[in-house]
Amino acid sequence: MLLSLRIDWDRVGRRDVYPFDLPAFAGLDEIDLDAPVVMFVGANGSGKSTLMEAIAVQLGCNPEGGSPNFRFDTANTLSDLHRVMRLARRIPRNTDRFFYRADAFHVLATEMRRLDAESSFGPPIKTFYGGQDLHEMSHGQSVMRLLRHRFRGRGLYLMDEPEAALAPETQLEVIARIVQLCGEGARFVLATHSPLLMALPGALIYELDETGIARRAYHELGHVRLYKRFLGDPHSVVARLTAED
Ligand SMILES: Nc1ncnc2c1ncn2[C@@H]1O[C@H](COP(=O)(O)OP(=O)(O)OP(=O)(O)O)[C@@H](O)[C@H]1O
Ligand SMILES: [Mg+2]
DSSP states (O other), X not given: OEEEEEEOGGGOSOTXXXXXXXXXXXXXXXXXXXXXXXXXXXXXXXXXXXXXXXXXXXXXXXXXXXXXXXXXXXXXXXXXXXXXXXXXXXXXXXXXXXXXXXXGHHHHHHHHHHHHHHOOSSSOGGGGGTSSOGGGSOHHXXXXXXXXXXXXXXXXXXXXXGGGGOOHHHHHHHHHHHHHHHHTTOEEEEEOOOTTGGGOTTOEEEEEEXXXXXXXXXXXXXXXXXXXXXXXXXXXHHHHHHOOO
């Protein structure tokens, strides 16, 4: 459904201001997005959420999360990236879309509660999430509701740090559910720090760092290598961190 992404640098005014000053974007010409799962991986502040937000807006989703039907805006922090981003796509009309972002999910759940309290047309929004107000569940439980009840085959879903609220075993459930939905034609774009999610079969993984955005295999990823080193010998890694010179 998503084919590729590029930045139209001719339309960028100043390259020395956010978001165009981010090293990950500097050399970004065109990247391939044509896979059931595309993943953006990288250190804090590398630009993953900036990229996810721009893609979400290009797809008509609310930059602070939700489907195209949600229109709330609490902080107005959207960057100008979406204005110069060219997203090649082939998306059938009526394709279901949703942008989940861990850092704003509480706001989204509050907005759903507000809409359900005031709207009299059609079934309450919570019906599409299994019937329960998301504020009555834990964060992790509501993420699973979203994946199990709200997301469906042939939809297009963006998730920024879906693992933030999830125990490892639940992350494995997420992998199984995403594989199932992709088998039914859904497509996912994820930003993640989770080495579990990075193992999603067939994922096209891009690592953002000081040198740009590069496609990487699972075992080449900086996060995966760090986790391996740590889990191989956690106490000596910590001892080295805390050792006095
Ligand atoms: N509205 C803004 N104005 C100026 N700079 C910003 C703005 N939003 C983010 N930045 C900067 O852009 C960089 C990338 O931020 P972004 O949120 O995209 O990172 P990220 O890769 O999602 O990080 P994390 O893993 O912590 O979520 C950060 O260094 C941040 O300080
Ligand atoms: Mg982020």
